[in-house]
Amino acid sequence: NAGVTQTPKFRVLKTGQSMTLLCAQDMNHEYMYWYRQDPGMGLRLIHYSVGEGTTAKGEVPDGYNVSRLKKQNFLLGLESAAPSQTSVYFCASSNTGGPFFGPGTRLTVL
Amino acid sequence: EDQVTQSPEALRLQEGESSSLNCSYTVSGLRGLFWYRQDPGKGPEFLFTLYSAGEEKEKERLKATLTKKESFLHITAPKPEDSATYLCAVRKTGTASKLTFGTGTRLQVTL
Numbered sequence: 001n002a003g004v005t006q007t008p009k010f011r012v013l014k015t016g017q018s019m020t021l022l023c024a025q026d027m028n029h030e031y032m033y034w035y036r037q038d039p040g041m042g043l044r045l046i047h048y049s050v051g052e053g054t055t056a057k058g059e060v061p062d063g064y065n066v067s068r069l070k071k072q073n074f075l076l077g078l079e080s081a082a083p084s085q086t087s088v089y090f091c092a093s094s095n096t097g098g099p100f101f102g103p104g105t106r107l108t109v110l
Numbered sequence: 111e112d113q114v115t116q117s118p119e120a121l122r123l124q125e126g127e128s129s130s131l132n133c134s135y136t137v138s139g140l141r142g143l144f145w146y147r148q149d150p151g152k153g154p155e156f157l158f159t160l161y162s163a164g165e166e167k168e169k170e171r172l173k174a175t176l177t178k179k180e181s182f183l184h185i186t187a188p189k190p191e192d193s194a195t196y197l198c199a200v201r202k203t204g205t206a207s208k209l210t211f212g213t214g215t216r217l218q219v220t221l
Contacts, residue, residue: 004153033208042114042213043154043197058208090153098144099209101153 001026004102006091012108013081021076021105023091031094032074033058034066036087037104043090049074081109112137116198116212123219126187131215133198134180143181144209145174146197154197188219 045058047066092099146154160176199209
């Protein structure tokens, strides 16, 4: 089992550019999440999904969109990147237990 | 508002010097307290889930305990490979498994 995988691992964007981060899990988990991690702020929930075809806003959703067309995939989109979105992004998945996290995507917006 | 506070922010121990990390929380309707370990440049790695006051869980040199207001992660005779950031998180009832995280404790264990 690969667990939770994320693509890409690193990315540099210019302000105003768009991109999509891909998360995949092979554990048949119902719930999937996108978090961002910034120094001194801890992990903050951006969006989450409770099942295929569903999405919901988390703590810091502005500037991001998500889609969960297939149970195993959860996509995070940035339509117009801003320097404030420079961060490390983590995807996670779970059923009723603690979420399992992916390795992260380090995004820099110039 | 749910709050999770971890202390200390950073801790430096010598190999074999036991200590405890603290996670205090304010949440209505706790449905689980979680401990994770995070190495630099990696994603958090799940360690423990505790559900009710008085519960304890152990894994190698780590033991997690839970009261109604806080959790402790006890590290017994630590080794340099225990160096990492330890994260605490809480989940409350009716929140679709969403977790609220603390900012973590950076542990460094030296020879």
